[in-house]
Amino acid sequence: MNMMSDMNSATxxxxxxxxxxxxxxxxxxxxxxxxxxxxDNAILxxxxxxxxxxxLRPEKTVFVSGIGCSSRFPHYMKTYxxxxxxxxxxxxxxxxxxxxxxxxxxxNTGDGDCTSIGAAHWIxxxxxxxxxxxxxxxxxxxxxxxxxxxxxxxxGTKSNTTPRGSYLEALNPLTVxxxxxxxxxxxxxxxxxxxxxxxxxxxxxxxxxxxxxxxIQRCPEWLPKALDPWMHDPNKVLLLNHANGLQASAGLSRxxxxxxxxxxxxxxxxxxxxxxxxxxxxxxxxNNPAVPCYEDLRQSDKLRTADLTRAGLNAELDKYTVWPQxxxxxxx
Amino acid sequence: MNQMTKxxxxxxxxxxxxxxxxxKAPVRLKEHIVEIISDSGEGAQKCGQSLGAxxxxxxxxIWTTEIIPAEIRPPARSVAGASGNRIRIGSGYITNGGDExxxxxxxxxxxxxxxxxxxxxxxxxxxxxxxxxxxHADPKIVASxxxxxxxxxxxxxxxxxxxxxxxxxxxxxxxxxxxxxxxLGMLCYIYSLELKLAVDQIVLAFGKKDQSVVDSNIxxxxxxxxxxxxxxxxxxxxxxxxxxxxxLVVNGNTSLAxxxxxxxxxxxxxxxxxxxxxxxxxxxxxxEKVGGMVHQAEDEIAACAFxxxxxxxxxxxxxxxxxxxxxxxxxxxxxxxxxxIPLVVVNVQRGGPSTGQPTKMEQGDLMTxxxxxxxxxxxxxxxxxxxxxxxxxIITARKIAETFNMVVVVLTxxxxxxxxxxxxxxxxxxxxxxxxxxxxxxxxGAKPYDWDDTTxxxxxxxxxxxxxxxxxxxxxxxxxxxVAYDAEINExxxxxxxxxxxxxxxxxxxxxxxxxxxxxLLVVGxxxxxxxxxxxxxxxxxxxxKVSSLHLQFLQxxxxxxxxxxxxxxxxxxxxxxxxxxxxxxxxxxxxxxxxSMAILLRSRFLIDIDCFSEVKGQPIxxxxxxxxxLEKLKK
Ligand SMILES: Cc1ncc(C[n+]2csc(CCOP(=O)(O)OP(=O)(O)O)c2C)c(N)n1
Ligand code: SF4
Ligand SMILES: [Mg+2]
Numbered sequence: 028m029n030m031m032s033d034m035n036s037a038t039x040x041x042x043x044x045x046x047x048x049x050x051x052x053x054x055x056x057x058x059x060x061x062x063x064x065x066x067d068n069a070i071l072x073x074x075x076x077x078x079x080x081x082x083l084r085p086e087k088t089v090f091v092s093g094i095g096c097s098s099r100f101p102h103y104m105k106t107y108x109x110x111x112x113x114x115x116x117x118x119x120x121x122x123x124x125x126x127x128x129x130x131x132x133x134x135n136t137g138d139g140d141c142t143s144i145g146a147a148h149w150i151x152x153x154x155x156x157x158x159x160x161x162x163x164x165x166x167x168x169x170x171x172x173x174x175x176x177x178x179x180x181x182x183g184t185k186s187n188t189t190p191r192g193s194y195l196e197a198l199n200p201l202t203v204x205x206x207x208x209x210x211x212x213x214x215x216x217x218x219x220x221x222x223x224x225x226x227x228x229x230x231x232x233x234x235x236x237x238x239x240x241x242x243i244q245r246c247p248e249w250l251p252k253a254l255d256p257w258m259h260d261p262n263k264v265l266l267l268n269h270a271n272g273l274q275a276s277a278g279l280s281r282x283x284x285x286x287x288x289x290x291x292x293x294x295x296x297x298x299x300x301x302x303x304x305x306x307x308x309x310x311x312x313x314n315n316p317a318v319p320c321y322e323d324l325r326q327s328d329k330l331r332t333a334d335l336t337r338a339g340l341n342a343e344l345d346k347y348t349v350w351p352q353x354x355x356x357x358x359x
Numbered sequence: 360m361n362q363m364t365k366x367x368x369x370x371x372x373x374x375x376x377x378x379x380x381x382x383k384a385p386v387r388l389k390e391h392i393v394e395i396i397s398d399s400g401e402g403a404q405k406c407g408q409s410l411g412a413x414x415x416x417x418x419x420x421i422w423t424t425e426i427i428p429a430e431i432r433p434p435a436r437s438v439a440g441a442s443g444n445r446i447r448i449g450s451g452y453i454t455n456g457g458d459e460x461x462x463x464x465x466x467x468x469x470x471x472x473x474x475x476x477x478x479x480x481x482x483x484x485x486x487x488x489x490x491x492x493x494x495h496a497d498p499k500i501v502a503s504x505x506x507x508x509x510x511x512x513x514x515x516x517x518x519x520x521x522x523x524x525x526x527x528x529x530x531x532x533x534x535x536x537x538x539x540x541x542x543l544g545m546l547c548y549i550y551s552l553e554l555k556l557a558v559d560q561i562v563l564a565f566g567k568k569d570q571s572v573v574d575s576n577i578x579x580x581x582x583x584x585x586x587x588x589x590x591x592x593x594x595x596x597x598x599x600x601x602x603x604x605x606x607l608v609v610n611g612n613t614s615l616a617x618x619x620x621x622x623x624x625x626x627x628x629x630x631x632x633x634x635x636x637x638x639x640x641x642x643x644x645x646x647e648k649v650g651g652m653v654h655q656a657e658d659e660i661a662a663c664a665f666x667x668x669x670x671x672x673x674x675x676x677x678x679x680x681x682x683x684x685x686x687x688x689x690x691x692x693x694x695x696x697x698x699x700i701p702l703v704v705v706n707v708q709r710g711g712p713s714t715g716q717p718t719k720m721e722q723g724d725l726m727t728x729x730x731x732x733x734x735x736x737x738x739x740x741x742x743x744x745x746x747x748x749x750x751x752x753i754i755t756a757r758k759i760a761e762t763f764n765m766v767v768v769v770l771t772x773x774x775x776x777x778x779x780x781x782x783x784x785x786x787x788x789x790x791x792x793x794x795x796x797x798x799x800x801x802x803x804g805a806k807p808y809d810w811d812d813t814t815x816x817x818x819x820x821x822x823x824x825x826x827x828x829x830x831x832x833x834x835x836x837x838x839x840x841x842v843a844y845d846a847e848i849n850e851x852x853x854x855x856x857x858x859x860x861x862x863x864x865x866x867x868x869x870x871x872x873x874x875x876x877x878x879x880l881l882v883v884g885x886x887x888x889x890x891x892x893x894x895x896x897x898x899x900x901x902x903x904x905k906v907s908s909l910h911l912q913f914l915q916x917x918x919x920x921x922x923x924x925x926x927x928x929x930x931x932x933x934x935x936x937x938x939x940x941x942x943x944x945x946x947x948x949x950x951x952x953x954x955x956s957m958a959i960l961l962r963s964r965f966l967i968d969i970d971c972f973s974e975v976k977g978q979p980i981x982x983x984x985x986x987x988x989x990l991e992k993l994k995k
Contacts, residue, residue: 056830057841085828086822086823086824086825086826086827086828087822087823089672089822090830091668094833101830102830102832102841102842104830105828106828107822107827107828107829107830107831108828108829108830108831108832109668109671109698109830109831110830110831110832110833110834111664111667111694111833112664112690112691112693112694112833115660115661115664115691118656118657118660118661118662118664118665118668119664119665119667119668119671120668121665121668122626122628122664122665122666122667122668122669122670122671122672122676123668123669123671123672123822124668125626125652125654125665125668125669126625126626126668126669126670126672126673126674126676127672127673127674127796127822127823129823130672130822130823147657147658147661148657148660148661148664150657151656151657151661325652325654326652327625327647327650327651327652329647329648329649329650330650331623331625331649331650331651331792332650333623333789333792335649335650336620336621336623336649336650336787336792337787337789338649339620339645339648339649340617340620340621340649340785340787341787342648343617343620343645344607344617344784344785347607347608347609347613348605348606348607348608348784349412349415349416349602349605349606349607349608349781350605351601351602351603351604351605
């Protein structure tokens with residue numbers, strides 16, 4: 028659709044709001060430069076579909092990312108985007124949201140970006156619980172810098188910095204996130220199950236608070252076979268169902284028979300499920316809409332107008348003013 | 360030492376100091392420097408602040424400097440533990456902390472020793488010393504007190520022992536609370552200050568608590584005044600003319616914070632670090648009242664990134680820090696430069712490198728401010744030279760940041776942060792405020808980086824503006840904000856970002872010379888050294904020397920007309936509080952000498968042989984030192 032032509036007056040703008048339709052093309056920008064078969068393509072497709080279905084106004088939507096293959100994501104969205112520096116997507120997104128709660132803010136971050144160089148920000152972002160939708164593109168490797176082990180690489184992963192196999196147990200982003208005070212939404216998706224991926228992206232968008240979605244993402248370039256065991260054996264995927272979460276469709280259930288009921292408000296159970304590294308749990312692990320958002324706690328209820336500023340400034344100046352003798356009245 | 364204890368001069372303490380037989384007429388002084396020091400928690404800081412405020416109300420020029428121990432709770436009676444305030448009081452306008460101290464009130468002899476060893480006291484200076492230690496139960500303390508006391512007397516100091524504790528104890532149970540007001544009363548007598556103004560200060564400070572606190576403090580204040588009148592054989596008056604305009608008395612950090620309030624910025628993102636923190640403390644207290652907020656981030660990188668996010672979204676934001684935090688922000692600052700996001704970064708400099716001297720002043724970050732962040736990252740660097748300029752520089756910084764879509768670094772330091780100097784109360788002006796966030800549709804065909812070929816300026820698109828959608832990136836990018844793989848574009852955009860500095864430079868006025876525009880020696884300075892340099896120049900000019908000074912507020916870009924000014928003098932040198940190699944060191948010569956930061960900048964830009972003097976003692980450079988250095992330079 029052509030946004031520009033009928034945007035000339037405020038009225039046109041208002042009228043438009045009542046009846047807005049967008050096409051996928053309204054969100055598509057450029058040709059993704061990811062490798063063929065890269066899981067990021069699936070994530071992009073799901074998110075563009077979300078934007079269309081939810082009729083997100085492109086100018087009111089911001090995608091913030093760090094650095095990595097996955098952080099190229101904003102360039103492929105025809106919204107506002109912020110492709111920043113390695114590891115710092117979350118604090119940038121927090122600043123955007125604090126300044127402009129009217130904007131819809133998404134974050135795209137890689138496993139290195141989020142769980143290594145940006146780990147401190149990750150922990151604190153969970154605690155701030157600002158209304159952001161965060162996608163962790165977890166391909167368990169550093170893609171852009173050409174195959175170095177990441178914190179989420181399974182032990183034994185051969186990479187350019189660990190040619191004889193990585194030494195440490197992988198960090199589990201789900202258990203870490205679920206361990207942080209104020210966590211309000213944690214979900215896991217796999218790029219090769221687009222139906223669930225979309226449902227999760229949608230639920231994450233609708234959650235008010237920080238929704239943390241770990242997406243297990245294939246990197247055919249550097250770890251072509253790494254996820255085969257899970258892709259080839261649907262029983263190694265565990266679907267989480269609940270009336271307050273997602274419900275697997277009939278079609279999906281035919282393939283993925285390994286399913287359980289899981290109440291997304293049960294954090295202890297969520298932590299247990301998250302700890303299982305044999306099967307990949309897919310669905311909403313935790314969803315608690317009652318956790319307060321930092322921007323709601325901190326947003327001033329006052330508008331920063333000139334009058335308010337003058338009054339506030341003068342009240343402060345009064346405290347520190349030495350008045351000339353016989354003139355101890357306040358100035359305007 | 361044992362010998363000395365055996366002499367048992369303790370008796371002396373029991374003697375009342377002789378009552379002044381006649382009321383002496385006050386000796387008129389042009390100015391005086393007094394400090395009040397104690398263990399931390401004994402209230403010497405409050406006493407000093409009140410004294411400064413009272414003197415300011417009397418119309419005196421003042422400059423107060425906090426004396427801060429490096430540790431939060433240094434052990435009681437420790438040499439490094441002096442906490443208090445130093446007040447320079449004058450008849451006229453006072454621009455800096457001045458030279459050595461003329462009189463000191465010390466609550467114990469150990470904190471006093473620290474000041475003596477730091478050479479902060481004038482030879483023969485008057486010392487009003489709490490005498491309770493002479494009769495202390497611990498013989499070691501008694502011995503230490505007597506030893507120090509006698510040594511100071513021997514060294515020529517005029518030591519007057521004061522029974523502050525004993526006198527206060529006759530009125531209150533715990534003299535640790537309130538002794539400072541007793542001292543304030545004494546000082547009001549000594550400097551012939553109106554006691555009523557001191558009472559006002561007490562009411563202002565304790566008015567919210569219960570009346571009994573106010574009453575007991577006033578009682579101690581009056582008692583101190585009475586005791587001094589009865590027992591001291593000297594008093595001073597420093598004549599003053601009351602200002603006809605309201606004056607603001609705040610320190611540099613409060614001034615900065617008030618500037619943030621006045622500038623219309625809405626967010627300050629920070630991480631605590633000395634000596635910057637008090638600015639954020641104050642903002643945290645008041646910012647929300649005018650619709651702002653202070654975000655304490657998880658670290659300085661996050662604080663800077665948060666500020667950048669908020670600025671990007673249309674609300675130019677400030678992040679306040681000091682050296683170590685400033686280093687951490689470098690990569691993010693580069694991002695703001697590359698993305699052309701307005702941002703104000705305040706660096707309240709402290710001693711470096713590394714953790715350095717957290718509470719001490721230094722001007723060591725000028726090069727980092729200009730050249731920091733990898734690659735060519737042009738940003739604006741400003742340095743206020745007075746407490747007043749701290750206020751206005753923030754307003755200017757926000758304006759420049761938003762007009763040029765640039766990072767503006769404001770460099771202050773620990774000395775400005777903690778000093779007070781009255782300045783005319785600012786009159787709020789609506790034009791200080793940031794304009795509302797532009798949410799108008801972007802004209803068809805407009806590009807997010809449509810750089811002007813002459814100025815390098817481009818209009819910024821802010822999220823929410825229909826039609827302006829693009830992805831800002833820290834990668835090299837073209838006019839569409841598309842990642843540029845073409846080296847040609849990279850070079851062009853480096854050019855545009857650099858041109859913006861030149862465009863700003865064209866709007867700056869040539870700085871004014873202090874003194875004659877031509878002469879034998881010009882001293883160039885920047886930042887907190889302003890008052891001391893100008894005072895030294897004034898002294899020498901009064902002695903007939905052809906000297907002047909030039910103080911730069913814009914360090915990057917530098918204002919036009921500087922070269923012409925430099926050329927008007929036979930010799931030029933900078934005076935700075937950052938390291939420069941000492942020319943008389945054995946292996947230092949012209950081929951390896953490292954100059955002070957400003958000297959390097961001026962030498963390289965103007966191809967003039969500019970010398971430098973630097974002192975990095977963690978204290979403001981004294982006017983007397985600068986005067987001596989200038990005389991030497993004139994002779995060379
Ligand atoms: C400060 C800094 N250090 C290192 C890099 C190099 N670097 C770029 S991306 C990256 C890792 C990317 O891995 P990940 O976050 O997992 O993203 P992916 O490419 O796998 O999507 C690294 C180390 C950088 N850009 N900045
Ligand atoms: S290297 Fe891996 S992560 Fe990067 S684009 Fe290629 S497949 Fe995707
Ligand atoms: Mg990765």
